[in-house]
Amino acid sequence: EVFTSLSDLQKVLLTEKDIALEIKSHIEMEEERLKRLKKVAEDYERHSQEALSDIEKHLGNPVNAYLLVKRFTIDWERIVDGLVKANSTDLIARLHNRGSEFPVQEDFEGAATALLRLQDTYNLPTAQIAKGELQGVKNSPEMTAEDCFELGRTAYNAGDYYHCILWMEEALNTLDTEVNKTADRALTIDYLAYSLYRQGNVEHARKLTKQLLELDPNHPRAVNNLRYYEKLLETADQEKKRGEEEDLPEIQNQRLLDDYRKGQEFKQYEALCRGEDIIPDPNKHKLKCRYTHNNRPNLLLRPLKEEEAFLDPRILFYHNMLSDFEIETIKRLAAPKLKRATVQNVYTGQLEPAFYRISKSAWLKEDEDAVIKRVNQRIKDVTQLDMTMAEDLQVANYGIGGHYEPHFDFARKQEETAFDYIHGNRIATWLNYMSDVTAGGATVFIPIGVKVFPKKGSAVFWHNLYRSGEGDFRTRHAACPVLVGQKWVSNKWIHERGNELVRTCGLSPYE
Numbered sequence: 454e455v456f457t458s459l460s461d462l463q464k465v466l467l468t469e470k471d472i473a474l475e476i477k478s479h480i481e482m483e484e485e486r487l488k489r490l491k492k493v494a495e496d497y498e499r500h501s502q503e504a505l506s507d508i509e510k511h512l513g514n515p516v517n518a519y520l521l522v523k524r525f526t527i528d529w530e531r532i533v534d535g536l537v538k539a540n541s542t543d544l545i546a547r548l549h550n551r552g553s554e555f556p557v558q559e560d561f562e563g564a565a566t567a568l569l570r571l572q573d574t575y576n577l578p579t580a581q582i583a584k585g586e587l588q589g590v591k592n593s594p595e596m597t598a599e600d601c602f603e604l605g606r607t608a609y610n611a612g613d614y615y616h617c618i619l620w621m622e623e624a625l626n627t628l629d630t631e632v633n634k635t636a637d638r639a640l641t642i643d644y645l646a647y648s649l650y651r652q653g654n655v656e657h658a659r660k661l662t663k664q665l666l667e668l669d670p671n672h673p674r675a676v677n678n679l680r681y682y683e684k685l686l687e688t689a690d691q692e693k694k695r696g697e698e699e700d701l702p703e704i705q706n707q708r709l710l711d712d713y714r715k716g717q718e719f720k721q722y723e724a725l726c727r728g729e730d731i732i733p734d735p736n737k738h739k740l741k742c743r744y745t746h747n748n749r750p751n752l753l754l755r756p757l758k759e760e761e762a763f764l765d766p767r768i769l770f771y772h773n774m775l776s777d778f779e780i781e782t783i784k785r786l787a788a789p790k791l792k793r794a795t796v797q798n799v800y801t802g803q804l805e806p807a808f809y810r811i812s813k814s815a816w817l818k819e820d821e822d823a824v825i826k827r828v829n830q831r832i833k834d835v836t837q838l839d840m841t842m843a844e845d846l847q848v849a850n851y852g853i854g855g856h857y858e859p860h861f862d863f864a865r866k867q868e869e870t871a872f873d874y875i876h877g878n879r880i881a882t883w884l885n886y887m888s889d890v891t892a893g894g895a896t897v898f899i900p901i902g903v904k905v906f907p908k909k910g911s912a913v914f915w916h917n918l919y920r921s922g923e924g925d926f927r928t929r930h931a932a933c934p935v936l937v938g939q940k941w942v943s944n945k946w947i948h949e950r951g952n953e954l955v956r957t958c959g960l961s962p963y964e
């Protein structure tokens with residue numbers, strides 16, 4: 454029909470002109486896009502070169518690990534959507550083929566949460582983390598405003614307004630100093646204002662929302678929010694006759710903690726992780742060390758250095774327990790088997806992953822390699838305990854923020870399903886440290902205030918039960934979050950059965 458009318462054809466001509474203009478502007482955009490894509494490629498190339506030059510050191514830093522995962526989740530989505538998708542089907546297909554190797558959103562949230570946990574446990578100021586400084590260790594780049602913003606947004610999505618405030622404030626501070634702004638100021642203020650309100654800082658929320666409306670007068674939420682905050686403040690303002698923006702009270706921002714984490718034990722756990730002395734040891738001056746061989750042929754030739762870390766309950770630290778070769782062998786055998794560690798649900802008896810135990814672990818059988826057999830034998834020679842009912846060697850690897858919150862290794866009476874009669878309860882724990890940890894990652898015994906810092910090749914040993922078989926509640930312990938580096942351990946849980954005549958009963962249940 455169009456061809457029958459000149460006026461319609463005239464429209465077509467005009468359309469043709471528009472199309473030409475549109476194609477031209479599309480090409481300009483494409484060129485701009487390719488320029489930016491080239492920058493991304495260069496950035497990835499530069500980053501990988503830097504990181505690959507010392508992988509251990511690089512990934513050992515939780516900020517680096519966070520930023521790496523972010524590259525492949527948050528940043529990646531932006532790159533695919535904004536830069537690659539436009540007509541680059543080939544490229545997309547090729548990129549998608551690599552997709553299975555990529556971390557996903559869940560990984561990003563995990564890395565972000567780990568960083569926030571480290572911030573809390575180790576009392577790290579936000580600005581310091583953003584600068585890449587963790588307890589005097591600096592080996593990550595500074596975070597951009599957008600890196601901070603995404604961390605704050607992850608906290609926000611989890612209902613964690615405490616961290617959201619810290620990181621949105623940091624994002625705003627960083628934005629002030631950035632030449633090429635990486636985050637949206639209005640959006641950042643939007644998150645910050647609402648989180649301030651949720652933490653009880655209505656006046657600050659009002660002030661910020663006004664700033665937001667200056668930046669974006671038509672912001673849909675801000676208009677309503679401001680009205681709401683003003684209403685909340687109406688009576689308060691009249692009473693105090695306060696000028697609107699002057700003399701704002703100090704910002705209130707409390708960590709959101711569940712009942713357990715509000716309690717004394719958790720506070721003590723975190724203090725111990727930071728290396729604080731929470732309970733002075735009255736017997737410190739009595740602690741001894743010695744060479745140990747127990748007249749065992751293997752140990753006579755190669756005695757271990759035994760050092761008392763605590764007297765009652767007795768906690769022993771052993772130097773030169775494992776050789777580097779043994780450690781490498783154990784790690785090599787365990788690596789392909791590592792799976793997210795589980796804990797036993799007290800109610801159902803089921804094994805399941807838990808947020809309070811974050812590590813990967815694997816079990817190694819004695820007949821898998823001569824090294825395992827030899828290490829088990831050494832543990833037997835040193836402890837002189839019967840190993841018939843002991844569990845296989847468990848290997849654990851803690852990554853960024855990896856930890857195991859306070860727990861007992863033995864089963865309590867109410868958890869009768871945990872250990873059967875044939876094995877008995879876990880009478881003792883042997884724990885090998887198979888790596889140094891640059892910062893964090895101590896093993897801490899909360900009720901007695903003992904902290905043991907991992908040292909590659911050394912080990913720690915204690916009894917979980919009194920001689921009577923009663924659980925010793927003073928052995929409650931935890932693995933502190935790894936701050937910088939990674940932590941490898943292996944442990945042997947030794948059981949009661951077979952040890953009746955080795956570790957005989959005393960006269961009272963509690964000796």
Ligand SMILES: O=C(O)CCC(=O)C(=O)O
Pocket residue numbers: 857862884894895896897930931932933942944
């Ligand atoms: O890794 C540590 O320091 C302690 C581990 C631990 O307590 C456990 O696996 O039961």
Ligand SMILES: [Fe+2]
Pocket residue numbers: 860861862930
């Ligand atoms: Fe434990």
